Amino acid sequence: MRFLRQTLTIAAKDLRSEIRTKESLNAAISFAIVILVLFSFAVDPSSEQIKEMSGGLLWLVFAFAGALILNRSFARELSNDCLDALVSSPIPGSALFLGKAVANFVLLMVVEFVSMPIFGILYNMDWMRQPLWLAAVLVMATWGITVIGTMFSALTVNLRMRELMLPTLIYPMMIPALMAAMRLTTLLINGEGIPADDWIWVRLIVGFDIIFTSLAVTLVEVVLVG
């Protein structure tokens, strides 16, 4: 119970400071819209082809915009040595990590909920045909991405070239979740259910979430404290 309260305190702190400054959220949302627009030059937006690519396009947008949010997650604590204060505060590293992960998750979900309708309008897609399943896939894959991203944000916070290292490390690591999310999102946006053959992707995301959340929670103390 205490652990949960500590986690939520950290998450609330991050979200509150984000709501007040809006520094990563504004950047991430505008970046997402810019990429959505840019993609219309790469493929013919009115063609049938876009239906086949919709999941891939959306998740690339989320992954790129997400990196902006994740980059700031621990880096924002560097000024005034806030990170040291957080680490020495009487909460376990895992609660600190989960709190930050929850905050990043909420922010990335906001980016996704803003991007989806814009995507629907720009590319003439009716994306609400399977709303429940789509929401489930978004939640599961976004959690996977945030767990990896938050962990690596902690890992790279003190590095030279942090802004370069984080995307280089996280994108290959996120691939299982991204791959599954892209495939499932394409199916769901096109109004199909999930055929028996594609259940492997749902299992992949669930497995990814469980494995990497437990790994990160176990190892984050080492990364933060040493």
Add this chain to the structure above:
Amino acid sequence: MREKILYGVGLIAGLYLVRNLYQILLVLPDEVDQGAIYRILLFHVPAWITCFTAYFLAGAASVMYLIKKNLNYDTFCVAAVEVGLAFTLIGLATGSIWARIIWGIWWTWDARLTWALITCIIYSGYLMLRHAVDDPTARAKNSAVLCIFSYASVIITYKSIDWWRTQHPGAVLSIRTGGGRMDPAMESILFQNAVALLMLAAVMVAVRMRQEETQREVESLRRYAHAAA
């Protein structure tokens, strides 16, 4: 003494490889379906066995580092990953050549191939991370954590032929299929090649560890000199 043993093992591995090469090129007959090109698989599979072994040991060394905080584990880990990466590239290259002959294409985005490439990228990221951290203890700690995460990609690469329908051939070795998928004489040479490559990899890891130890010593002397000045 240590060097003599190392070079001795290296020499034995080299001779063993030459002997295997003689067997592969001059003794073994062509395969019924694939013709002469199947011979490259007798290096392709051993290269992957070697790199998976290297990555496994690197992962184990990372866990040991986090428990014991002994920098020697970190030294072993970086050596194993570098050697593993070299064998990953050999595995990708030999596989690609085989695919060009059998499938007519160098590359296909099939689950096994894609994951092998991802593994390669992830472990390159590990080496990049090491270059970005100056402090040896912080470097060892961060890279140990990354190495443990990276091992997931090795497991997925290994299991991808079971989880997805792939263009890459399924399991053929008798330890996975119970036999019958590969001629025993060919399989025996494949394992002998694996032993030779593993010995070679062990020598390379030992040499690389030596370099890493020397580098760490130079770094600490440099810090000492700066402190004294």
